[in-house]
Structure formats: structure tokens, C-alpha cells
Amino acid sequence: MIKVDNLSFSFPQKELYNNISFTLEEAQHCAFIGTSGSGKSTLIDILMDPERYMFEGRLEIDPTCTIGYVSQFSQLDKTKDTTVFEYIGEEFIKLQNEITSICTEMETSSDIDSLLEKYQLALDAFDSIGGDDFESNINKKLNLANLMKLKDLKVSALSGGEFKLIQVMKEMLSRPDLMIMDEPDVFLDFENLNALKNLINSHKGILLVVTHNRYLLNHCFNKILHLENMEIQEFDGRYIDYNFSLLQTKIELQELTIAEGEEIERNESIIDNLRHIATYNSEASRGRALKARVKFQERLEARRIKAPFVDIKQPNIRLDIDNEMEDTVVVTVTNYSVAFDELLLDHVNFEIKSTDKVAIIGANGTGKTTLLRDIFRNNHDSIEINADVKVAYLSQNQGEVLNDANTILEEFIDAGFKTYDDVRSYLSNYGFEGEIVNQKIASLSGGEKNMLQLAKVAASKANVLLLDEPTSHLDTYTQLALEKAIEEYKGAILMISHDFYSVVNGMDYVLIIDDKTIRKMSMRKFRKMIYASHFDRDYLEAEQNKKSVEMKIELALKDTNFELAKVLVDELEELIKLL
Structure with missing residues (x-):
């Protein structure tokens, strides 16, 4: 369906691809992975509109190939006064109305031949997208995503996560030959993420999905495209087999x-x-x-082997603090409430101690971000911050923390660094080297902007961190580096995250939003709750065993004990078959 052969492309300040080649064929569900800023979104733009780009090499797309697209930055149009059903079925309803209109016109017109031709074209278009069954198909998709309750709601009333899923359904129902999705999982809560998994796995056409979400990567794809250091690697198989x-x-x-x-x-x-x-x-x-x-x-x-895909350099994230506090309460929330059009949170009470690492878990639109922002601003009667606390904040709305008009260098001079050399030296730990530090923040990818936020948080040396979706847009290597940094951090963390692995690998316990209030839950109970809802009974044990063997392999490699590492690899292969 699509063949890319020796494609090269660069911007004035950066070379992106050097003679990359790959194919996309029928029935492939392909995950498109790579570190932030490696050019994944640009490559998608080239596939969708090759005439706009001056690239070298060959790009062959079947002339009959239709492409559907879901952007990572889709915005909800609040002005559209339409229901969810009407929004998803927009193309079907439009063709249906056109067919009805032509039939009505044929009753009175003398130009029957012209109208018959128009009627046949509209009918063919309607049939090609499964028009006869469109109502039934919409209902099936809504049921699959457990969103039937939204069918008659206005689109303007949806949360961002719900709207993203509705967009995915709309594109899928138009039956494109190739469907491209750019980070469709960003900010989805776990229930919506599971719904996205079901939609992806039920899709019959070719899929190309940019994602860093380990849950989707482990459960949705039969092909991997990995873009790194201007090169690309194809792998036919699951992500777990690729690793x-x-x-x-x-x-x-x-x-x-x-x-x-x-x-x-x-x-x-x-x-x-x-x-x-x-x-x-x-x-x-x-x-x-x-x-x-x-x-x-x-x-x-x-002849030394260069393997750009084997050992990707992780950023060196270090979360140090200036003022380490003894075991004391640093944040107290008493009888907190928040409402917009409706009451979101009520009678919320909890406290965070100086070394607690805590995740706030709840569905999209339940007030998590508002609570975290109120703690950061510290101007709410229900919130008390210890006088010795220094707070740093990472926002899912990146413009809240970063100034798009600044260059990267300017942003960090504003953050308190004395010289440009100091900034360059510091940012090299986060993968920002060379001319990229002179780029405007507005030109960066979502992952690069979140990396800059993490760099600012780390530079603050604060003893309480408020992190709102810190892993969004981050590649898996950076997610792992962040988990390690969180594990070694000596202060308190209050984190909103829908990334299951980041929560279970880094947090001490969770605060669950339930019936407009918050209750504390142990990590053991939270993990069991998620696995009971979404996995087979033995999956948790198999995954824990896999992680244990991987750690043993890592230790064996550190000791250069290759014989032991190979024995353990055989053991790991058997465990992977169970997942």
C-alpha cells in the first residue's frame, strides 16, 4: 500500500532522515516509535502530503489509497451544536441527505440522465463507507469503547479524552485504507485508554500509530517502526518481542x-x-x-558494530533538593471543594509527608488538574503548605510553564542560570545539544517541551514536586529515566498520571477520586484492581517474573557474565510467550 525507499529530508537547522526505507501493507497495525524530536510527526506529514516537502528518494503510495488522520493536537469545536451520534455519522448523514435530495429533484426534473449519474456517484460513495449499516456500526463502536451513554450528548459537553475517542471512531467508520494517529493516547485516563486499545484491535485496515504508551505498545501492534538517529528499523512482530x-x-x-x-x-x-x-x-x-x-x-x-537501536542514550534526569526535610507534613488539604458548571470535588481531605510519592488517579474531567494548580498557587483556604517547602510545578498545559516566544537558552537564563555556557552544559544532560538551544520553544515537539519542563523542575531543586502528566509525549527511554529519578528523589511528589507503569513503578500509594471525593489506596490494592479489570488472572504474576529476570540479565551484563545472561534470556523467552 505504501513504500518508502531511501528517503532523506532535512530542515535548515537539522537533518531528520538519511536514506530510510520501509513498507506498510495490508492488515498491519504498526506502532511508530522513537525519541522526542526524531521526526515522527514530520514523516507523517510527508506521507499525508508529499507535494509540500522537498525530500530525496522515492515515496510510492497506491493511487487508490485513502488516508484517515487523528492529530495529537485535536481541539474540540465548542461552537458545533451537534450530538455525538451526529458528529460521528456526519459523512454518512451528509451523503444520505444528498441521496434523498437527488431523489426529490428527480420527481420534478426533466434532466433525469444527469441526476441519475449524480445519484449513482452518491450511492457508490455511501456504499464504500458501509452506509447501509452506519447506525448499527456507530452503536457497535460506542459499545466497544463503553461510551454508549454519550450517544445523545452534545459534543461540546465531552471531556478532552472522550472527544479524542469519538474522533478515532469517526475516522475508523469512514473505512480509510490507511489510518494514521499521532499520539492518540495523550491525557486519556485508564478506562479511555482501554477503550482506545479495543478500538485499535478491532480495526480491519492498516494502522500507523505514533505512541510512547507502554500499555498500548504491549497490547496492540503486530509491527514496529523505530526511528532513531536519522535511521529507521522495521520489525514484524509485537513490541515485547522487539524489545x-x-x-x-x-x-x-x-x-x-x-x-x-x-x-x-x-x-x-x-x-x-x-x-x-x-x-x-x-x-x-x-x-x-x-x-x-x-x-x-x-x-x-x-568494523566496530554501530547499533543505534540497541543502546539509546537515556537523558540524565537528576531530581536533587536544596532543603531535605525530616519526616513531617508538607501539604495539608482540608475540606477542599471545587466546581465549574457542576460540583467536581467535595469534602476532600488528605496530607502529604516530606518523602511521600503519591499519584492522584481519576477519570478525565474530575478536577485533578485544578486541585494540583490550587496547591501550587497556595491561595486556597483549604490548602496549607509547610513554611519550609519549596514547590516546583510541571503542567500538562506546557504554555503555563514555558514561554513559546523564548529560545531554549533565554528560557533558562530567565530560570536563574548565570551564563549561556552554564545552560548549555546543564541541558546536554537532557538531550539538548548544539544549535537546538537557539530554537524558539514554539518550534519544539510536545515531547521536547515536556523534557524542558522536567529540566526546569530539576534545576529548581525544590523539595515538593507537583507533576501533571509528566510522561505525556515522552518517549519510553525518557519515561524510564524519569522513573529512576523519581525513585532516587528525597522529597515529596504529588503526581497526576494516567500512565499505569509510571504509577506502579514510582509511587508509594494513590489517591483515588471516587464519587466527588478522594480516598487513599495502597499500591498493592491499586495494582490488583487494574489487573483484575483488564488482564487475565495470571498476567500480573507473569509480568512480575519477567521484570525479575530482566533485572538479573542487567546484573549479569554488568559483570560481563555472558553465559549466565544467555541462560536467563532463554528463561525470559518462555515468560514472554505467556504475555
Whole structure:
């Protein structure tokens, strides 16, 4: 359906792709992954409108191929006075009305031939998108996403997450040959995320989905496209199998690297000896021997395997604090309430201690962000902040923390850094190197903007962090680096997140929004609740065993015990078959 052959493309300030090739074929559900700023969204733009871009190489798209698209930045049109059913069925209803109108016109018109032609075209278009069954198909999609209750609601009344799912349904029902979705999971709560999983898995056409969500990656796709360092890698199979393949390659490369390193060391020793001899023995044969050894060394260096997909460099996120506090209460919320058009939260009471790491969990539109923002602003009668607390805030609305008109350098000078060299040195830990630091923040991807927010939070050295969807738009490597930083952080964290893995891997307990108030739940109970709702009975145990074996492999590789690592890899392969 789509073939990309040796495609290269660059912006004036950045080269994105260098001779990349891949295909998209019938029945493939493809996850498109890669670190932030690697050019995933730009490649999608090229696929959708190749005439706009001056690229090198070949892009072959079947001329009959229709493309559907769901943007990561879709905005709800509050002015549209239409129901959910009418919104999803807009194309069907429009064609249906057109057919009815033509039939009415045929009753009185003398130009029957022209009208018959128009009627047939409209009928063919209606049939091509399954028009006869459109009401039934809409109902099936709504039921699949557990959103039948929204059918007669106005679109303007939907939460952002609900609207995203409605958009996905609308595109799917038009039956495009290729459907492209750019981070459709961002900000979806877990129930809506599960609904998205069901919609993806039920879709019959080709899918290309940019996502960093580990839940979707592990449960939805049969092909992986991985874009990194201007190169692309295709893998036919599940994400979990792709990671297993990378791990096997990593072990082979590390073993080979050590063997090569030892050979290079021996060769360098011989070269040093030959050079030493050459200083007092000027025989031509000695010079030739030295020259041959140097060339051999150059060949050894040249054949070192470069594997850009095996070991992606994680950012070095460090969450240090200036003022470490003893075990004391840092945030107290007493009888907190919040309402907009309706009451969202009422009689909310909880306290956070100085080393607590806590996730606030609740459906979209239940007041989580408002609560976190009120704690940050500290101007609400129901909220009390300890006098020794310094708070840092990461917002899901990135413009609340970052100034789009600033360059990256300017943003961090404003944040208190003394010199541009200080900023450059600091930001290199977060993957911002070279000319990118002179770019306007407005030009960055969503993932890059969230990385900048994390860098600002870390630079503050605050002892209480308020994080609103910190993993949104972040690639999986950065998510793992953030989890590690959170684990090592010595202060308190209050985090809103719909990313299940970030919550269970980094938080001490959760605050669940339930019936307009908040109750505390242990991590063990929360994990069991999620797994009971969405997985087979033995899935939790299999996943925990898998994680345990992966940690043993990591330790074996640190000790360069490759034989043990290979034995453990066989054990891991058997566990992966259960997932």
C-alpha cells in the first residue's frame, strides 16, 4: 500500500532522515516509535502530503489509497451544536441527505440522465463507507469503547479524552485504507485508554500509530517502526518481542565489543613495541611491520558494530533538593471543594509527608488538574503548605510553564542560570545539544517541551514536586529515566498520571477520586484492581517474573557474565510467550 525507499529530508537547522526505507501493507497495525524530536510527526506529514516537502528518494503510495488522520493536537469545536451520534455519522448523514435530495429533484426534473449519474456517484460513495449499516456500526463502536451513554450528548459537553475517542471512531467508520494517529493516547485516563486499545484491535485496515504508551505498545501492534538517529528499523512482530530481540542483540554486541577491545589492546601493545624498536633500528622491514600493524588496527576500529537501536542514550534526569526535610507534613488539604458548571470535588481531605510519592488517579474531567494548580498557587483556604517547602510545578498545559516566544537558552537564563555556557552544559544532560538551544520553544515537539519542563523542575531543586502528566509525549527511554529519578528523589511528589507503569513503578500509594471525593489506596490494592479489570488472572504474576529476570540479565551484563545472561534470556523467552 505504501513504500518508502531511501528517503532523506532535512530542515535548515537539522537533518531528520538519511536514506530510510520501509513498507506498510495490508492488515498491519504498526506502532511508530522513537525519541522526542526524531521526526515522527514530520514523516507523517510527508506521507499525508508529499507535494509540500522537498525530500530525496522515492515515496510510492497506491493511487487508490485513502488516508484517515487523528492529530495529537485535536481541539474540540465548542461552537458545533451537534450530538455525538451526529458528529460521528456526519459523512454518512451528509451523503444520505444528498441521496434523498437527488431523489426529490428527480420527481420534478426533466434532466433525469444527469441526476441519475449524480445519484449513482452518491450511492457508490455511501456504499464504500458501509452506509447501509452506519447506525448499527456507530452503536457497535460506542459499545466497544463503553461510551454508549454519550450517544445523545452534545459534543461540546465531552471531556478532552472522550472527544479524542469519538474522533478515532469517526475516522475508523469512514473505512480509510490507511489510518494514521499521532499520539492518540495523550491525557486519556485508564478506562479511555482501554477503550482506545479495543478500538485499535478491532480495526480491519492498516494502522500507523505514533505512541510512547507502554500499555498500548504491549497490547496492540503486530509491527514496529523505530526511528532513531536519522535511521529507521522495521520489525514484524509485537513490541515485547522487539524489545526481546534488542536485548539479544545487545548481549551479542557487548560480548563482541569486549573480545574486539581485547584484540585491539593486544594490537596496540605490538604497535608500541614496534615503534620503540623503530627508534633505534631503522631497517625498512621494521617500518613495514609497523605500517601493516597500524592499518590492521584501523580496520579493527572501522568494523566496530554501530547499533543505534540497541543502546539509546537515556537523558540524565537528576531530581536533587536544596532543603531535605525530616519526616513531617508538607501539604495539608482540608475540606477542599471545587466546581465549574457542576460540583467536581467535595469534602476532600488528605496530607502529604516530606518523602511521600503519591499519584492522584481519576477519570478525565474530575478536577485533578485544578486541585494540583490550587496547591501550587497556595491561595486556597483549604490548602496549607509547610513554611519550609519549596514547590516546583510541571503542567500538562506546557504554555503555563514555558514561554513559546523564548529560545531554549533565554528560557533558562530567565530560570536563574548565570551564563549561556552554564545552560548549555546543564541541558546536554537532557538531550539538548548544539544549535537546538537557539530554537524558539514554539518550534519544539510536545515531547521536547515536556523534557524542558522536567529540566526546569530539576534545576529548581525544590523539595515538593507537583507533576501533571509528566510522561505525556515522552518517549519510553525518557519515561524510564524519569522513573529512576523519581525513585532516587528525597522529597515529596504529588503526581497526576494516567500512565499505569509510571504509577506502579514510582509511587508509594494513590489517591483515588471516587464519587466527588478522594480516598487513599495502597499500591498493592491499586495494582490488583487494574489487573483484575483488564488482564487475565495470571498476567500480573507473569509480568512480575519477567521484570525479575530482566533485572538479573542487567546484573549479569554488568559483570560481563555472558553465559549466565544467555541462560536467563532463554528463561525470559518462555515468560514472554505467556504475555
